[in-house]
Amino acid sequence: MHEVPPAILIIVGISGDLAQRKLLPAIRQIALAGALPHKFRIVGISRQARTAKGIAPNDALLEDMLDMFQMDVADAGEYQRLSEYLNHIEQAFGEPVQRLFYVSVPPQVSQPIVTHLGTSGLAAHPRTKLLLEKPFGVDMTSAETLVRGIRAHFAEDQVYRIDHYLAKEMVQNMIVFRQSNALFRRTWNKDFIERIEIIASEAIGIEGRATFYEQTGALRDVVQSHLLQLAAVTLMDAPAAENWPAIPQERLRALQQLRLAPGAVTDAVIRGQYHSYKTEVANPHSAVETFVSLTLESTDPAWRGVPITLVTGKALHRKTTEVRLQYRDSDTNEANRLVLHIQPDEGAEIDLWTKEPGYEHKRKRHSLHFSYGEHYTTLPEAYERVLVDAMRSDHSLFTSSDEVLASWRILAPVQAAWDMSSDDLITYETGADPLSMTQGSHASTNRP
Ligand code: BG6
Helix, strand or coil: CCCCCCEEEEEEECHHHHHHHHHHHHHHHHHHHHCCCCCEEEEEEEECCCCCHHHHCCHHHEEEEEEEEECCCCCHHHHHHHHHHHHHHHHHCCCCCCCEEEEEEHHHHHEEEHHHHHHHCCCCCEEEEEECCCCCCCCCCHHHHHHHHHCCCCCCEEEEEEEECCCHHHHHHCCCCCHHHHHHHHHHHCCCCEEEECCCCEECCCCCCCHHHHHHHHHHHHHHHHHHHHHHHHHHHCCCCCHHHHHHHHHHHHCCCCCCECCCHHHEEEEECCCCCHCCCCCCCCCCCCCCEEEECCCCCCCCCCCEEEEEEECCCCCEEEEEEEECCCHHCCCCCCEEEEECCCCCEEEEECCCCCCCCCCCEEEEEEEEEHCCCCCCHHHHHHHHHHHHCCCCCCCCCHHHHHHHHHHHHHHHHHHHHCCCCCCEEEEEHHHHHHCCCCCEECCC
């Protein structure tokens, strides 16, 4: 295992949902796996006076490594005090320490924090890193402004933009699967693959996040980030096994070649809203989409003409994320399909045609299935990977600013069309099947 240099992890937003549900449990797991640096502290930033015990109740392991620091992150004057506090910890370590600022707060709050880290001199401190959570803007223009704001104070290699989907074990496995299986490596192109579907369906609704979701919607929440990244990992040239650092550049190239399928936006895009959404957000006029399906194509000669459909939604029949590759054949009874199960039941499945036992020459489709669950008891959580990689300065599973801009560019025509009218928004019942939704059978058109 690589030795990770000593680190201070400064969590802005320590009492928030993400820190509580994902970050702190991930740190606990990394500690149990023995993968934390030999010297490590968490500094939790909170506006109110909070104790480590209050943040990590009944958890002596976390409580022991956590120091709380009370400050108002909107107040530029307070960063000097924070700087002194961090210097103090560093002196106690007695050796150079990396400082990771994990900013897990809404974008309107994160931008001033980035500026204050810059003007206070904290950004320029050697070995300082900035970990940012999405959303990275709401459209191309706002993303450009954010990127400029960050570049004013941080070098690109100091910045770690998190898309936790990239850090999911099965997404990393997609890369290995493509690199390491000659059968699939050689057939991973338009000559063999007819179409690609990338589906992330969720059974949960918006879970009380009304204000956030009313400003966001499924296109910004999941398509711009997670689904376009899954598409990039599917379509990119998979670099050789030892060359993981080349992956962000390959993903970027894949994104730069993606665009909406030709024709009107309305032909290539379906958007929907689950039935009880308006009541849940207490906005009878809301036109925010909780479901999107859109079809893209790539100008990459390896993929020209292959439709790539991205589908996501909330309040659907089940939680599942998968990448489906439909192989070509003139006879559909001979076409194979490969499904990469990102979650749950992480693994891969390929359809095979077999002879049905008996006196006739009948064919029957069965599947060959590899499931991680049959071979390993647990898989690391994505946030464990995120934290370990950031501490190891490994950028391969983080999105660069150019990738963020490239993905907003792909969606710009959809956003422009949606700004003009919401007449195409359909309403669907909770529990709908996303694939039948794309054929319109579970949905009814709602023209306000
Ligand atoms: C987040 C979105 O980025 O991803 C949520 O903001 C969504 O709306 C979540 O529920 C899905 O993540 P996962 O890991 O549960 O599939």
